[in-house]
Amino acid sequence: MGIPTNIITGFLGTGKTTAILNLLKEKPEDENWAVLVNEFGEIGIDGAILTDQGALIKEVPGGCMCCAAGVPMSVAVTALLRTKPDRLIVEPTGLGHAHKVIATLTSSQFTDYIDLHATIGLVDPRNLSNEKYTTNQNFIDQLAISDIIIGNKVDQCHVSDVDAFNDWVTDQTPPKIFSQLVKQGQFPIDLLDIPRRDQSPSTEVAAHHHEHAEQEPQFELPPNQTHIRKENRGQGYFSCGWIFGSEVVFDFDDLFSVLSDITAERVKGVMNTTNGCYAFNVSHGVVSVNETSLEGFESRIEVIDSQLLPWEQLEDVLIKISNLNQPS
Incomplete structure (x- = not known):
């Protein structure tokens, strides 16, 4: 039986890291969780924040981790699986290709080791009425592949934003398994155990343009520099x-x-x-x-x-x- 795994996706600023922090605080005390963090930037901020919660963290900074033939992601996932965690959480960059992440995790390479559960997509309801987001292909794809939709930051939304969220969820085909409006990324930990919809993304994903930086190891501060x-x-x-x-x-x-x-x-x-x-x-x-x-x-x-x-x-x-x- 593979390790229970969830992808928590969403565009920039939707609160993915905060949501994972909340989940880590609620995890059973006798369980060891691992988190794979991917960031568009080169520094690796989320890993530092999550490490403070005692989880085992691996980072793939510098762009979408599914690029470069998927090598950075595969290496990081394999390293985490070797530690035999009780659960694996994958947080792709808000500018990443969510389809490719699913394709890698469901590929023959990891079939015997990963039990991919529902993908949870976070969205700021305010963005659903903003053309800057609704015309962005990554934004569209991230929500499309999510089995569960969490409308985060509801405490910062107007009534019209809440209505836009509810209308959007109602219009989805196929329907989402579950949706909920929350604040501060706080959603029930039980959602992680919901099975994913039956899909075969590894055969559906088209190649995408590699415009961002080449993948490389995270850089460190030289001893002679401040x-x-x-x-x-x-x-x-x-x-x-x-x-x-x-x-x-x-x-x-x-x-x-x-x-x-x-x-x-x-x-x-x-x-x-x-x-x-x-x-x-x-x-x-x-x-x-x-x-x-x-x-x-x-x-x-x-x-x-x-x-x-x-x-x-x-x-x-x-x-x-x-x-x-x-x-x-």
Whole structure:
């Protein structure tokens, strides 16, 4: 019998990582879970956030993990399966090709090792009325392959957004197995045990254009540098990420102010601050902050937007609000 596995998909900013954090907090104490995280950016923010919950984490940063003939994903899945987890959660990038992820997990390579359950798709109901999302093929595909639809962030939605969600779910053919409106990514853990619909995605998936960066190992901070920066682009989006050494500390209030002013579509970070180590999450102009128990951690921040932003200028601002700006 294969390891119970779920894909939790959704576009940028829908709350996938928060949902997985909630699930990890609710998992049975005697179970060991593994999480495969894929991010469009090069830094690997989600892995750091999830590691704080004690799960075994593998990351495939730098684009859609199903590309490069599926090698990065297959290697990561195999490594996690060797640890014999009680459950595997797969979080593809919000800009990834969800069909390809299912095709890999249901391929002959993993048939004897993975029992793929229902795919859970998160959506921000506000996006269902926004042409920027409804015309994006990844957005469409991610919801199409989801067996279960979770309308997240309902507490931030208007009545019209809720109506749009309910109308969308009603119109789906074939119908979804289950749907629910929630806030803060909190949905019942029992949904993970629902079987997936009978599909054969491995024979249905067409090739797609590899516009984003080539897959490569996650880069590390050289011992003689205080920080490094790396960029990625593809599918109409641009990303830039930084790693700062564990000796670098950011002024908490200044950092919160800077993140509040960034107009990018998506910002994530795990940062050492004057108040401790915090996870920052910026979506729709709202900054969410959660304290972590990480110590001696290298700060990481990633910015994603549909426009190319002045990365050099942002880097200067980050340095200015850190102890790197203080006289030695």
